[in-house]
Amino acid sequence: MKILVVGGGAREHAFAWKLSRERNVTDVLCAPGNPGVEGVARCFPADPGNPAEALAIARRERVDLTLVGPELPLSRGIVDLFASHHLAIVGPSAAAAELESSKAFAKDFMARHQVPTARFRVCDSADAALAGIARGEFGYPVVIKADGLAAGKGVAIADDRAAAEEAIRVAMVDRRFGAAGARIVLEEFLAGQEASYFVLADGVACMPLSSAQDHKRVYDDDRGPNTGGMGAFAPSPLVTPDVERRVLDEIVRPVLDGMQREGRPYRGFLYVGLMLTTDGPKVIEFNVRFGDPEAQVMLPMLDEDLSWLLGEAATGALPSRPAHFRREPHVGVVLAAGGYPDSVETGKTIEGLAAAEQVPGAIVFHAGTSRRDGRIVTSGGRVLTVVGRGQTYRDAIDMAYAAGSLIHFDGMQFRRDIGRKALVVSG
16 A cells, blocks of 8 residues: 655654554655655655645555645645545545634534533624623633634633733734634633543544643643643543543534534544543544644554554544554653744754664654755754653653653753653552
């Protein structure tokens, strides 16, 4: 099987790494990939946000199956385009991808199908949003979300009216998130602990995957602005068998059934961002693809062929059983550029990659890297994800940080508490 992976981040490196190790895969292609991906796949220059470029590669190279990593090409209809040319691809249609590309659609959809989530109000103007804040209908803290795609940075939690009004101005007046902030969602703040749950769907059936916990804030102890994710661990000890059952029964299956009834059958990975409240699990958000950095810790744990699962999902033949995962916990630490998540410093030489990759049990996935004059240099905000595994969470944490300590580039920043939450729960 020849498989094309669309995207160029650490998640796509993890996909290519996993697929390249499977007996039924003869060739892995990636568009555009990155220097790390080049070690396990053939990379082709392409703009992942332009579905036509991926289509041209798939047709020219006669790939058997395409897997889409990022959300942008999904929202722009890459699956619809490939389907119109009768090419196998895994991912939701543009209509189904609205679960992520429009927070307003997702909230309205959940209301229609009685999926547990926070109370909310959709606001189409700054005046309407400011009026909602003035009424104080959700109290404080209050959550302000940009409606569209904002690379994981379009959410603010405001502790008082002044902070809420500032967040509204940033999104709707200053347009810091571009068109994504033209509409916002005001939402009640949910108290509890966060976790993520993942399934793979084929339009009708779904295969439960596993759970993880992400670390969104840039600094230790969940301080500072939101990011695309500073690290993750899997599985989440918070997602007990009872919690998993409730997530599947009360959230996943109603969502998939509702999407099918509304003419938007869902195929591909579904990421359910959860708040585990005293009233049970509630949805914070949906992502219509595998998470990043969750993919980097979960894919090395998958104990069966991803290529086979993808093929079954693409053809509507996915078994409903849970996927097979190894029991060893995995922890991933993101090494980010100086200035991230705001204005980042790029072009910094990365040293120590070879040494880190030789640490037994550690894996280094590339994200914001490129080649320059024979060197690997930084080219984005999140530069690398260093993954460690172990018999315990502590072992996995220690391995990830031991490998990460061998890597250096000017301005490098990372959190030093990735995985600590697992230790608190599991002991």
